[in-house]
Amino acid sequence: xxxxxxxxxxxxxxxxxxxxxxxxxxxxxxxxxxxxxxxxxxxxxxxxxxxxxxxxxxxxxxxxxxxxxxxxxxxxxxxxxxxxxxxxxxxxxxxxxxxxxxxxxxxxxxxxxxxxxxxxxxxxxxxxxxxxxxxxxxxxxxxxxxxxxxxxxxxxxxxxxxxxxxxxxxxxxxxxxxxxxxxxxxxxxxxxxxxxxxxxxxxxxxxxxxxxxxxxxxxxxxxxxxxxxxxx
Amino acid sequence: xxxxxxxxxxxxxxxxxxxxxxxxxxxxxxxxxxxxxxxxxxxxxxxxxxxxxxxxxxxxxxxxxxxxxxxxxxxxxxxxxxxxxxxxxxxxxxxxxxxxxxxxxxxxxxxxxxxxxxxxxxxxxxxxxxxxxxxxxxxxxxxxxxxxxxxxxxxxxxxxxxxxxxxxxxxxxxxxxxxxxxxxxxxxxxxxxxxxxxxxxxxxxxxxxxxxxxxxxxxxxxxxxxxxxxxxxxxxxxxxxxxxxxxxxxxxxxxxxxxxxxxxxxxxxxxxxxxxxx
Ligand code: HEC
Ligand code: HEC
Numbered sequence: 172x173x174x175x176x177x178x179x180x181x182x183x184x185x186x187x188x189x190x191x192x193x194x195x196x197x198x199x200x201x202x203x204x205x206x207x208x209x210x211x212x213x214x215x216x217x218x219x220x221x222x223x224x225x226x227x228x229x230x231x232x233x234x235x236x237x238x239x240x241x242x243x244x245x246x247x248x249x250x251x252x253x254x255x256x257x258x259x260x261x262x263x264x265x266x267x268x269x270x271x272x273x274x275x276x277x278x279x280x281x282x283x284x285x286x287x288x289x290x291x292x293x294x295x296x297x298x299x300x301x302x303x304x305x306x307x308x309x310x311x312x313x314x315x316x317x318x319x320x321x322x323x324x325x326x327x328x329x330x331x332x333x334x335x336x337x338x339x340x341x342x343x344x345x346x347x348x349x350x351x352x353x354x355x356x357x358x359x360x361x362x363x364x365x366x367x368x369x370x371x372x373x374x375x376x377x378x379x380x381x382x383x384x385x386x387x388x389x390x391x392x393x394x395x396x397x398x399x400x401x402x403x
Numbered sequence: 404x405x406x407x408x409x410x411x412x413x414x415x416x417x418x419x420x421x422x423x424x425x426x427x428x429x430x431x432x433x434x435x436x437x438x439x440x441x442x443x444x445x446x447x448x449x450x451x452x453x454x455x456x457x458x459x460x461x462x463x464x465x466x467x468x469x470x471x472x473x474x475x476x477x478x479x480x481x482x483x484x485x486x487x488x489x490x491x492x493x494x495x496x497x498x499x500x501x502x503x504x505x506x507x508x509x510x511x512x513x514x515x516x517x518x519x520x521x522x523x524x525x526x527x528x529x530x531x532x533x534x535x536x537x538x539x540x541x542x543x544x545x546x547x548x549x550x551x552x553x554x555x556x557x558x559x560x561x562x563x564x565x566x567x568x569x570x571x572x573x574x575x576x577x578x579x580x581x582x583x584x585x586x587x588x589x590x591x592x593x594x595x596x597x598x599x600x601x602x603x604x605x606x607x608x609x610x611x612x613x614x615x616x617x618x619x620x621x622x623x624x625x626x627x628x629x630x631x632x633x634x635x636x637x638x639x640x641x642x643x644x645x646x647x648x649x650x651x652x653x654x655x656x657x658x659x660x661x662x663x664x665x666x667x668x669x670x671x672x673x674x675x676x677x678x679x680x681x
Pocket of ligand 2: 665
């Protein structure tokens, strides 16, 4: 079931059954072995076009940074399935609750508690869009650290221009303080934001393995350290 | 730069003679800007000013020559090819693609149809550079796509959905659009589901707003940042790259399904061809 190497499997299988029936029935017209697209549901056809039609609609054999091939990266885990909704709506309340629970269970806290790292490194990581891109221009993780792409969607310190897909995080530590509760909230948001916002568009930077423990600590330092330009 | 500025008028006139367009592309865009409050449409005043001088106009002119020249092993011009409205008929053809073609039994977008024309009608081998080279203003593909697309400037997107296959592809495209996968869990809505959203400095088009979306899908467009004319297929590839998903194969049925849906999303809105983008 879980072909992806993400540590988020636990708990999420619980709501697998209320989702898609899974599997891709391929209708065969019998006409020279040709597949009849019109006999499939839109969902079946989409899966067929991605993985099967003429060997697949994507470059599926390319090797991925996390191991495995693009074919595996295109496979959806339960959360991705549950949150892939036509017109971008939200799933029903039961599924939303299951997503939160599964997200909570996916979060691994650092031994010795949540720490703030080096805000200077965090500043660069929050800015960097490098990492896990594949295709015609492959991100080679041996030459550069994987960044957080946070500035794509958020404004932090105003010396650089950020996006506004997510809320403004300028002055985050200054306004929120650094209590254990707020540090945990920020850590959870970075690790797996579906705990608080089921089907959010913010990536699961911890659960997916996108950022490692050190990088999360450094980005958090950028958000919370009083010396960081975010809190000027 | 100056040379282009001076040449702009005659080019516009020369193309106008074949394009039947009542409005220039920049006038089509201006009409959209006047009709709706959109940060996406208005984000580049510079591009709007430069559109009468859009380098894509020259690429389209090269395409016109190429289209009407007898080429390939069979020594025939593309006038023999059917882009959906009968052999050689280009006016309004592009805004009604992707569409189902009886002769191939498939739903095809403009790029795949040009490939079909080059190989099956003109007789080029499928690995001939004319067929294989898809990107860059100097490629036959971009010249031809630009020329053909320009014959639909100002016309409303209206890809047919009467044939069951057209409907099936459009519906699969709708699923692809919403489908999350990969390291970032992104689907297209992550960045194109709301108005006025920015990824860094770029204001993004909202797929649910037709006026935004017609500009978004108006390719070929000269991409200023790339200094090249780019296609729909090139844009698809770029977005999947940012999504941390693998490259969609140009001409794959998956890509045509996606483009069928994104064209449907702009239905009834006027196409800006050629456009100019960041
Ligand atoms: C694709 C866009 C996107 C990216 C990339 C992204 N976020 Fe977010 N973020 C959001 C959205 C959207 C929300 C609001 C939650 C919601 O409504 O879904 C959010 C919320 C947050 C919050 C909670 C804000 C609050 O109100 O307390 C924090 C903290 C946060 N993000 C941090 C980060 C960090 C750190 C990174 C980089 C590692 C990052 N985000 C990358 C979209 C993004
Ligand atoms: C992570 C954010 C992100 C996601 C997800 C995304 N895009 Fe985009 N898309 C962009 C950005 C940024 C641009 C504008 C590029 C620029 O301004 O340089 C863009 C541009 C476009 C455009 C052309 C508009 C223009 O002005 O250039 C189209 C059409 C488009 N995207 C379609 C899609 C489709 C289809 C998908 C899903 C397969 C998708 N995008 C997913 C970020 C994204």
